[in-house]
Amino acid sequence: MLRTGVLTEMNDNRVREANFGVIAGAREGDDEVYAFPVNGTADACKDAVQTYGVEKVVDLAVEGAELSSDPETLAKAIADAVRHFELKALLGLNSPRGRDLLARIATILDAPLALDCLKVDLGQGIVTKSHFSGKTLATLKLSGTPLICGIRPNAIRSRPDPREADILPYQASVEGAGRIRVKEVKKAESETIDLTEANIIISGGRPMNSAENFKVLHECADALGGAAVGASRAAVDAGFAPHDMQVGQTGKTVSPQLYIACGISGSIQHFAGMKTAKVIVAVNTDEEAPIFGKCDYGLVGDLFEVVLALTEVLKASS
Ligand SMILES: Cc1cc2nc3c(=O)[nH]c(=O)nc-3n(C[C@H](O)[C@H](O)[C@H](O)COP(=O)(O)OP(=O)(O)OC[C@H]3O[C@@H](n4cnc5c(N)ncnc54)[C@H](O)[C@@H]3O)c2cc1C
Structure with missing residues (x-):
């Protein structure tokens, strides 16, 4: 069975709703889905994502690194895990954090990257994405593996598909310390829903x-x-x-x-x-x-x- 990874963004240790549509995109080809919690624990991630068809939640660690505040090391660790688990694709939200991580991971893996995707066909390696500030839509055939795609939030409808997920602890091997530290995250001015x-x-x-x-x-x-x-x-x-x-x-x-x-x-x-x-x-x-x-x-x-x-x-x- 083929395996696809999903970066699963969390806020205050809760999975952001928009991730569920990304998981649906990853499951299109009936692939086994591996979730990578970003900014949250594997346990909290598992409880939320297994309802949508995720089978494995990767509990990623790097010795001596605090992954939630070190995007460079996090990207290297995920890239290492993508190789280790032989994932054919990695999807994530086309959010500021998702775009940052996906681009870093694609560079490390020398993999094809498509951002702001509205549709993905992972079997064929075809994506439909917004171009020229949304004036046109492009259908692109990506070559190489793994495919790295940022999905526009809500572009793919979520689909419940309950199962019992396993947590896979994975100690990534990453050389050198990351040069960036996130010191503070400020909440948006408006208090309404994102x-x-x-x-x-x-x-x-x-x-x-x-x-x-x-x-x-x-x-x-x-x-x-x-x-x-x-x-x-x-x-x-x-x-x-x-x-x-x-x-x-x-x-x-x-x-x-x-x-x-x-x-x-x-x-x-x-x-x-x-x-x-x-x-x-x-x-x-x-x-x-x-x-x-x-x-x-x-x-x-x-x-x-x-x-x-x-x-x-x-x-x-x-
Ligand atoms: C590089 C660039 C980037 C831009 N990026 C953005 C962007 O991200 N988002 C964006 O929105 N714009 C953006 N703009 C600006 C954009 O071109 C428009 O100027 C802007 O969207 C107009 O905003 P508006 O429709 O609120 O105002 P207006 O164009 O002034 O339209 C107001 C409308 O309200 C109607 N109206 C008036 N009174 C009432 C009433 N009481 N009840 C109901 N209707 C009423 C009028 O008939 C009119 O159609 C960008 C422009 C440039 C050059």
Whole structure:
């Protein structure tokens, strides 16, 4: 049986939800899946990932190294384990941490690397990925092993596939100390759900007019059952929302099930960040706004009226 590895990102010792879709991508070819916990313990990782079909959780250690704060040594240790377990591919999230580690590992192994993948066919070595800031999609055939792929969060749907995973302790042999130390990780300014992992996002544009007015979107997000709130660059540049809420080419790339754009014109730069949303709904006062040519459902109207009405209906029906 072929084996595929998955970098499994954890925060506060909990597996990030978006990893489950990556595991589904790794299981497409019915491969045996090896999880590599990143920033968490093997035990906590095992409890979460075995429900999604992972069979082995690698408990990685390097003598004298603290892997959670030493990305260079961590990458070398994972590369060593990939060789040891003869993995044919290694997948991870296309997150800042995932991109950093996957690129280092690909360099160490001299392996083909594809980032921001929306689909993978590991059997054929074919990936579909976003190109030119999301303006085009490319289908690439990768040659060489192991294939190293960063998967856009939520691009592949997670699929429960319960089994009993084993923990495999592995002492990696790594020469030389890493030159980088992560000393502190600061939490994002916004306290809402991470945009890249959200199933539903409601975003506001320039006509939000103030940071205060974003409360309207936060209330609607709560009524939607814990949606995340995003913003266009115009709203961020005007100081109405922090940069970690920005969706688009120079913000975050998101793939929710539902994206509600409120008072957003639909520039190519904004669209680049949310066009893989499954359903796009737009609310705009201008019936000629470009967003209406790109959405599944469009509502011509004032965003404040529409969002308040939607929140009321949702609250009444809950
Ligand atoms: C290199 C580069 C990178 C960029 N990166 C990004 C990026 O990452 N993300 C991003 O978003 N942009 C980005 N931009 C900016 C982008 O080009 C647009 O300027 C920006 O997306 C516009 O934001 P907006 O739609 O909120 O504002 P506007 O273009 O001003 O549109 C506001 C819309 O709201 C409508 N409206 C007005 N009042 C109401 C109301 N009361 N109710 C409902 N609708 C109303 C208007 O009809 C209009 O369509 C980038 C630009 C460049 C050059």
